[in-house]
Amino acid sequence: MIHIDLLNNPPDTKWIKKAEQLTKQLIAETDDDKRKKIIDKNAVFWGELKTHLLSLSHHKCWYSEAKEKFSHYHVDHFRPKKRAIDLNNDDKGGYWWLTFDWKNYRVSGSVGNTKKGDRFCVLKYKANSETENIEDEVFYFLDPIDEDDPIKLTFNDNGEAIPYLNDKSSWDYIRVDYTINNLDLNYELLVEARRELWAELVLRIKEIQNLIDKNNSNPSPTNNSLIKEKLKQLKEFVKPPKEFSSTAKACLISSGLPWAIRIAA
Numbered sequence: 001m002i003h004i005d006l007l008n009n010p011p012d013t014k015w016i017k018k019a020e021q022l023t024k025q026l027i028a029e030t031d032d033d034k035r036k037k038i039i040d041k042n043a044v045f046w047g048e049l050k051t052h053l054l055s056l057s058h059h060k061c062w063y064s065e066a067k068e069k070f071s072h073y074h075v076d077h078f079r080p081k082k083r084a085i086d087l088n089n090d091d092k093g094g095y096w097w098l099t100f101d102w103k104n105y106r107v108s109g110s111v112g113n114t115k116k117g118d119r120f121c122v123l124k125y126k127a128n129s130e131t132e133n134i135e136d137e138v139f140y141f142l143d144p145i146d147e148d149d150p151i152k153l154t155f156n157d158n159g160e161a162i163p164y165l166n167d168k169s170s171w172d173y174i175r176v177d178y179t180i181n182n183l184d185l186n187y188e189l190l191v192e193a194r195r196e197l198w199a200e201l202v203l204r205i206k207e208i209q210n211l212i213d214k215n216n217s218n219p220s221p222t223n224n225s226l227i228k229e230k231l232k233q234l235k236e237f238v239k240p241p242k243e244f245s246s247t248a249k250a251c252l253i254s255s256g257l258p259w260a261i262r263i264a265a
Contacts, residue, residue: 001150004056019100046075053107058241061109062144067243074113076106083118097130115184140178155250159195161185194247201251
């Protein structure tokens with residue numbers, strides 16, 4: 001998962017004005033079935049923002065960091081529009097008034113969005129209309145637009161997404177576990193891709209450390225230049241445009257080597 005600065009990157013004003021008009025229609029309509037018809041009639045509207053939203057993540061899924069090569073990205077409604085399914089699989093009511101709110105959109109690969117569906121669980125208080133404050137909700141899902149949330153999730157050498165904390169009773173652990181399970185972040189192909197990346201990085205880290213050890217014993221301009229080139233190549237893996245850059249950072253940090261940890265920072 002990566003942090004996306006969505007709130008400081010709004011869509012164009014023409015789209016926003018149309019969204020505001022559609023939202024007013026929803027609020028004015030008191031019949032739930034008729035609201036749903038308005039939503040269904042305009043189902044292509046939020047898809048118009050897909051290109052803009054993808055530009056904020058270097059064309060990576062906001063949740064998995066995968067780059068979709070042969071499947072469709074989805075514009076996910078973070079708070080689902082028609083239903084909100086809790087831990088007991090009960091529908092607590094959707095966030096219909098946020099259907100056309102760009103701040104409620106996240107880009108997801110098809111696997112994650114299909115698994116997520118209408119799931120959205122909160123603790124205690126839940127907003128049920130446009131007059132109630134969603135900012136008072138305490139929700140389970142990690143959110144890519146909250147810069148503190150992605151760092152609560154990390155990865156292991158098997159390519160699996162795991163909670164950063166080991167305390168299963170902590171709220172952060174519970175949220176990460178819920179997110180991994182309900183976004184299918186340990187989908188087999190994702191795990192395999194992360195595991196392969198991790199193995200490659202381990203080899204690169206060992207190679208660089210061996211070069212550093214040799215250079216410390218027998219310094220030479222040639223060795224020093226080679227180390228710099230290898231480090232430059234390694235740094236590419238943690239840059240935001242790179243697929244699974246968060247996994248690369250986790251691998252570097254796990255090495256315990258000060259120079260590798262600095263690259264991951």
